[in-house]
Structures are given as structure tokens and as C-alpha cells.
Amino acid sequence: MIPKALLFDVFGTVVDWRSGIIRDLRVHFQTYPSKHEPEIVADAWRARYEPSMEPIRDGSRDYVDLDVLHSENLMTVAEELGFDLGVEEHQRWLIMAWHRLPCWSDSVAGIERLKNRFICASQSNGHLALTVNLAKYNQFSWDIILGSEIVRTYKPAPEAYTRACKALCLEPAECMMVAAHNSDLTAARAQGLQTAFVRRPTEYGPDQPFDLEPSDNWEIVAESISDLNEALDDLR
Amino acid sequence: MIPKALLFDVFGTVVDWRSGIIRDLRVHFQTYPSKHEPEIVADAWRARYEPSMEPIRDGSRDYVDLDVLHSENLMTVAEELGFDLGVEEHQRWLIMAWHRLPCWSDSVAGIERLKNRFICASQSNGHLALTVNLAKYNQFSWDIILGSEIVRTYKPAPEAYTRACKALCLEPAECMMVAAHNSDLTAARAQGLQTAFVRRPTEYGPDQPFDLEPSDNWEIVAESISDLNEALDDLR
Incomplete structure (x- = not known):
């Protein structure tokens, strides 16, 4: 049919998504140098994607959009891997990488x-x-x-x-x-x-x-x- | 800016909308003849559009979509003007005129x-x-x-x-x-x-x-x- x-x-x-995120992480790391390759950071960021949606799927958290989840996940990854997210404007630009x-x-x-x-x-x-x-x-x-x-x-x-x-x-x-x-x-x-x-x-x-x-x-x-x-x- | x-x-x-509705009413009236011109019926149908949304705007009725409102309004107009809406399939086709x-x-x-x-x-x-x-x-x-x-x-x-x-x-x-x-x-x-x-x-x-x-x-x-x-x- x-x-x-x-x-x-x-x-x-x-x-x-992976090429796009790597590209923008590379730009970010020009201003805030990191000891990690952008590939590693991109994969770590994306690895948090599925688990972060789980509470919304099972109803234990109200719906929030991906900008919120990407932001939370990025902060966790930055803390774990130890790199600098920079000023708020730069953080925001990085989260918005998922829009471009x-x-x-x-x-x-x-x-x-x-x-x-x-x-x-x-x-x-x-x-x-x-x-x-x-x-x-x-x-x-x-x-x-x-x-x-x-x-x-x-x-x-x-x-x-x-x-x-x-x-x-x-x-x-x-x-x-x-x-x-x-x-x-x-x-x-x-x-x-x-x-x-x-x-x-x-x-x-x-x-x-x-x-x-x-x-x-x-x-x-x-x-x-x-x-x-x-x-x-x-x-x- | x-x-x-x-x-x-x-x-x-x-x-x-007016030409489209008149066109489809004309088709409908070939099967179910009406004493009214399709222009009159189209205008009467549309005249109920604004008032029918009012209860949703003021919160006294929960949101329903336009298919529901168009259907209710058509039934009221058919009763008032006295014309035949025909079998359910034809009624449905007429309501869906707003989709084409x-x-x-x-x-x-x-x-x-x-x-x-x-x-x-x-x-x-x-x-x-x-x-x-x-x-x-x-x-x-x-x-x-x-x-x-x-x-x-x-x-x-x-x-x-x-x-x-x-x-x-x-x-x-x-x-x-x-x-x-x-x-x-x-x-x-x-x-x-x-x-x-x-x-x-x-x-x-x-x-x-x-x-x-x-x-x-x-x-x-x-x-x-x-x-x-x-x-x-x-x-x-």
C-alpha cells in the first residue's frame, strides 16, 4: 500500500549531527582551548541524549524541549571531561549548534x-x-x-x-x-x-x-x- | 526592522474560501437539490464561523478543531435554511471542502x-x-x-x-x-x-x-x- x-x-x-557538532566545538575550542578532541566531546554530548529523554518518556518529568536537554547535557559533559564552556553567550551559541x-x-x-x-x-x-x-x-x-x-x-x-x-x-x-x-x-x-x-x-x-x-x-x-x-x- | x-x-x-465552498456546494446540490443559491448557503455557513469560536476564545468551551465547528455550523445552517445534507459520506465530503x-x-x-x-x-x-x-x-x-x-x-x-x-x-x-x-x-x-x-x-x-x-x-x-x-x- x-x-x-x-x-x-x-x-x-x-x-x-556529528559533523555539525564537531565543527562548532572546534570553533568554541579556539576561544576556550580543551585537552579533548571535538570528536570525543561530541560523542559524549550525544551519549547523554537518550538517557536525558527517559524521564519524559516515562512521565516522571514534564516535557521540556531539546534546547533544555542539550544545555543540561552539555554542562554535565563539560564538568566530567573538564573543559571551559565560556561566557553565557558562547554557551548559548554552542547549544544552538543543534539548530544549524x-x-x-x-x-x-x-x-x-x-x-x-x-x-x-x-x-x-x-x-x-x-x-x-x-x-x-x-x-x-x-x-x-x-x-x-x-x-x-x-x-x-x-x-x-x-x-x-x-x-x-x-x-x-x-x-x-x-x-x-x-x-x-x-x-x-x-x-x-x-x-x-x-x-x-x-x-x-x-x-x-x-x-x-x-x-x-x-x-x-x-x-x-x-x-x-x-x-x-x-x-x- | x-x-x-x-x-x-x-x-x-x-x-x-468563498469560491471553493460555492463550488463544492454546487456539486452537493446536484445530488440533493436546494432552493437556495450556493452563494447564500456559503455566506450563511461562514457567518457562523466567528460566533462558533467565541466560547473557545473566552474559555467556556475546550478547544475543538475547525472540522468540528464547520460540521456543527453546517448542520445549523441546513436546518435553518431547510436543505438536505444527504448521507453521512456526502456530509463529510462537504465539511472537508474547507481542506480543498x-x-x-x-x-x-x-x-x-x-x-x-x-x-x-x-x-x-x-x-x-x-x-x-x-x-x-x-x-x-x-x-x-x-x-x-x-x-x-x-x-x-x-x-x-x-x-x-x-x-x-x-x-x-x-x-x-x-x-x-x-x-x-x-x-x-x-x-x-x-x-x-x-x-x-x-x-x-x-x-x-x-x-x-x-x-x-x-x-x-x-x-x-x-x-x-x-x-x-x-x-x-
């Missing part, structure tokens, strides 16, 4: 083309301002931005998927989750959505140990967002 | 061009699914869809403007409300937003008695959305 809407994961699937991440090379043209036939929605853990800023930074647009601020929780909580479909007035089976992460697709399928795996083998750096292969029989497995268009034709 | 984001009213400013309204001729190209320089957001009383369906129907897209479902109230309630700016992480003065309705702009300015009036002298039919002229010294007065781009240059 051809879906009506494609729901895109953003961090890792559409944008290359570069796209993978196929993302802009791929989404533009898919928009001719499908509702293309972001369904990210990012909030509205972050997701629109990423799109403006890279000069593309979504048909609609969904994501954490709309569904008031973080993936892979079940409501993150069901509430997104509901916001579009579509049945889960009419929607397809597009992600580079098997865990995201597993959770989406459990709620009845169709699934497309996009391979991003260097999202976590050159030695990425996971998400290199599909872990299940996803409806689509694609090498890029550009490839999705043809793969969706084959679904007929 | 050049704004960072343009917040667009949709019904009347971007899309021509045609754009004014300058809207698609105008918004596409403005997106090169500004965040272009819808800030409509429409909900997410309705607003994205209008955009897909007319083959354009917003950078971000805001509106009633995000702000949980209806314009011109003050929160409709302040919460929209907040969702973008922008100050009100960094945002410009774009509308064909003086009342919308009056309410937006009261919350500190910049304002642009777009003249739509036939929105309410050939003898429209109001909103023909700007009622205040709005930052911009434009004849079309295409004209906005140049007018925004003059703001510098």
Missing part, C-alpha cells in the same frame, strides 16, 4: 522530490523552532513539522507515533516512518505505521557499530532519501 | 519567493491537518504550520499571537502578521508583532463592505502576496 504521508526522523536520517546542522548530501533534493507525491512531515525529537531552523539553514522545507512539541513526548514512546498520525487525520497504516535507526522503526511498526530504513553508516563516525543493516523486514530499505522515491514506486 | 518570520492568515488571505480551497492566483509564487528570505509560517485558525491539506491541494508548502492546534485558541485571542512567536523562539517584534483582515492585524499589533495588510477586496463576494482599506498605519499595505517581497525591502 502506498502511504499518504512520510514521517521523517531528522537527526541522523536527514541531517549529519548540515544535511546529508541527498536530503534536500530527495525531500523536494518526494513532496510532489506525499505529505512529507518531520517527526523528530526536535521541537518546532529547532526543526524549522534546521530546514531554513539547509534551504529546504517540510510540508508540516510534527515532532516532540506536537506529541509532547519523545520517540520511541508509542504516543510519539500515534499522535503524529492523528494530527494528520490519517490512519497509522497510511503513514510511513522513515529513519536510519532500527529502534525508531520497530516502535513505529508496533503502532501500525509502515517503515522505511535509510542506511546512514557513518552517522556515529567512521566505526559505527550499529544500524548498518536493517534488523527486520522493513517495507523499504534505501541507500539514501533520493532512493526512496523509486522504492515507493515498487510498493504498488 | 526587517522581520525574521512572516505569519500568514490563511482563509481569505492565502486561499479564496483554491489559492488566490498570487499566493503560491509569492510564498515560494518569500521563503528564500523569511520563515514563512501559517498562523491560521485552521488545524494542522486542514492547513497541510490546503497546501498540498494547491502545491505549495510552509516552512512551518502554526495555528489553532499549536496555540490552543482562536485568533484574535492574544495567546494566538504570543504563543506562535514563542514556538519559533522569536520576539513578537521579529514576527510580522500578514492578513487581509484589519481585526487580525489590530490584535497582532497589540501583542507587539509587525503587521502587513494584503488587500483582498472580493473575499466576501463582489460587494464586500469591509476590509477594503487599511484601518490603521500598518507597516506594509500590499495588493498581493507577490507585492510583499518588494514592500519588505522598503522597510530597511
Whole structure:
């Protein structure tokens, strides 16, 4: 069945967060030198991402957006690794690095083309301002931005998927989750959505140990967002 | 000051609701003949729009979306004027006429061009699914869809403007409300937003008695959305 809407994961699937964060950490360390490589700091910062969302998923903490979580996580990492976050303005600039991440090379043209036939929605853990800023930074647009601020929780909580479909007035089976992460697709399928795996083998750096292969029989497995268009034709 | 984001009213400013509703009523009346002209029914249906939002604005009714209000209003009008709404499937199709309204001729190209320089957001009383369906129907897209479902109230309630700016992480003065309705702009300015009036002298039919002229010294007065781009240059 051809879906009506494609729901895109953003961090890792559409944008290359690691390169973007490393780039901006390198700039920060020019003013506040660090004994750590920016790669180490970027990975340590990102490692706190999933655990920091857990209290919101399980309801023990009220929803706060990713700017808040990224800020808290950065402060923890700076303390643990021992580097200088600098004055408040510089800290803020660094946290906002997540609003100016570069796209993978196929993302802009791929989404533009898919928009001719499908509702293309972001369904990210990012909030509205972050997701629109990423799109403006890279000069593309979504048909609609969904994501954490709309569904008031973080993936892979079940409501993150069901509430997104509901916001579009579509049945889960009419929607397809597009992600580079098997865990995201597993959770989406459990709620009845169709699934497309996009391979991003260097999202976590050159030695990425996971998400290199599909872990299940996803409806689509694609090498890029550009490839999705043809793969969706084959679904007929 | 050049704004960072343009917040667009949709019904009347971007899309021509009256022609679209008349067109679909005409189709409906082919199956269920009516003694009333579709123009009369369309105007009666729309006349209930503002009063039906009032209980939500003043807090005496919880937020419901426009599909619900359009459905209730249609049933009232059908009863009052005495025409047949037909089987449930036909009723539903008629209510969904608000999801397939045609754009004014300058809207698609105008918004596409403005997106090169500004965040272009819808800030409509429409909900997410309705607003994205209008955009897909007319083959354009917003950078971000805001509106009633995000702000949980209806314009011109003050929160409709302040919460929209907040969702973008922008100050009100960094945002410009774009509308064909003086009342919308009056309410937006009261919350500190910049304002642009777009003249739509036939929105309410050939003898429209109001909103023909700007009622205040709005930052911009434009004849079309295409004209906005140049007018925004003059703001510098």
C-alpha cells in the first residue's frame, strides 16, 4: 500500500549531527582551548541524549524541549571531561549548534522530490523552532513539522507515533516512518505505521557499530532519501 | 526592522474560501437539490464561523478543531435554511471542502519567493491537518504550520499571537502578521508583532463592505502576496 504521508526522523536520517557538532566545538575550542578532541566531546554530548529523554518518556518529568536537554547535557559533559564552556553567550551559541546542522548530501533534493507525491512531515525529537531552523539553514522545507512539541513526548514512546498520525487525520497504516535507526522503526511498526530504513553508516563516525543493516523486514530499505522515491514506486 | 518570520492568515488571505465552498456546494446540490443559491448557503455557513469560536476564545468551551465547528455550523445552517445534507459520506465530503480551497492566483509564487528570505509560517485558525491539506491541494508548502492546534485558541485571542512567536523562539517584534483582515492585524499589533495588510477586496463576494482599506498605519499595505517581497525591502 502506498502511504499518504512520510514521517521523517531528522537527526541522523536527514541531517549529519556529528559533523555539525564537531565543527562548532572546534570553533568554541579556539576561544576556550580543551585537552579533548571535538570528536570525543561530541560523542559524549550525544551519549547523554537518550538517557536525558527517559524521564519524559516515562512521565516522571514534564516535557521540556531539546534546547533544555542539550544545555543540561552539555554542562554535565563539560564538568566530567573538564573543559571551559565560556561566557553565557558562547554557551548559548554552542547549544544552538543543534539548530544549524548540515544535511546529508541527498536530503534536500530527495525531500523536494518526494513532496510532489506525499505529505512529507518531520517527526523528530526536535521541537518546532529547532526543526524549522534546521530546514531554513539547509534551504529546504517540510510540508508540516510534527515532532516532540506536537506529541509532547519523545520517540520511541508509542504516543510519539500515534499522535503524529492523528494530527494528520490519517490512519497509522497510511503513514510511513522513515529513519536510519532500527529502534525508531520497530516502535513505529508496533503502532501500525509502515517503515522505511535509510542506511546512514557513518552517522556515529567512521566505526559505527550499529544500524548498518536493517534488523527486520522493513517495507523499504534505501541507500539514501533520493532512493526512496523509486522504492515507493515498487510498493504498488 | 526587517522581520525574521512572516505569519500568514490563511482563509481569505492565502486561499479564496468563498469560491471553493460555492463550488463544492454546487456539486452537493446536484445530488440533493436546494432552493437556495450556493452563494447564500456559503455566506450563511461562514457567518457562523466567528460566533462558533467565541466560547473557545473566552474559555467556556475546550478547544475543538475547525472540522468540528464547520460540521456543527453546517448542520445549523441546513436546518435553518431547510436543505438536505444527504448521507453521512456526502456530509463529510462537504465539511472537508474547507481542506480543498483554491489559492488566490498570487499566493503560491509569492510564498515560494518569500521563503528564500523569511520563515514563512501559517498562523491560521485552521488545524494542522486542514492547513497541510490546503497546501498540498494547491502545491505549495510552509516552512512551518502554526495555528489553532499549536496555540490552543482562536485568533484574535492574544495567546494566538504570543504563543506562535514563542514556538519559533522569536520576539513578537521579529514576527510580522500578514492578513487581509484589519481585526487580525489590530490584535497582532497589540501583542507587539509587525503587521502587513494584503488587500483582498472580493473575499466576501463582489460587494464586500469591509476590509477594503487599511484601518490603521500598518507597516506594509500590499495588493498581493507577490507585492510583499518588494514592500519588505522598503522597510530597511
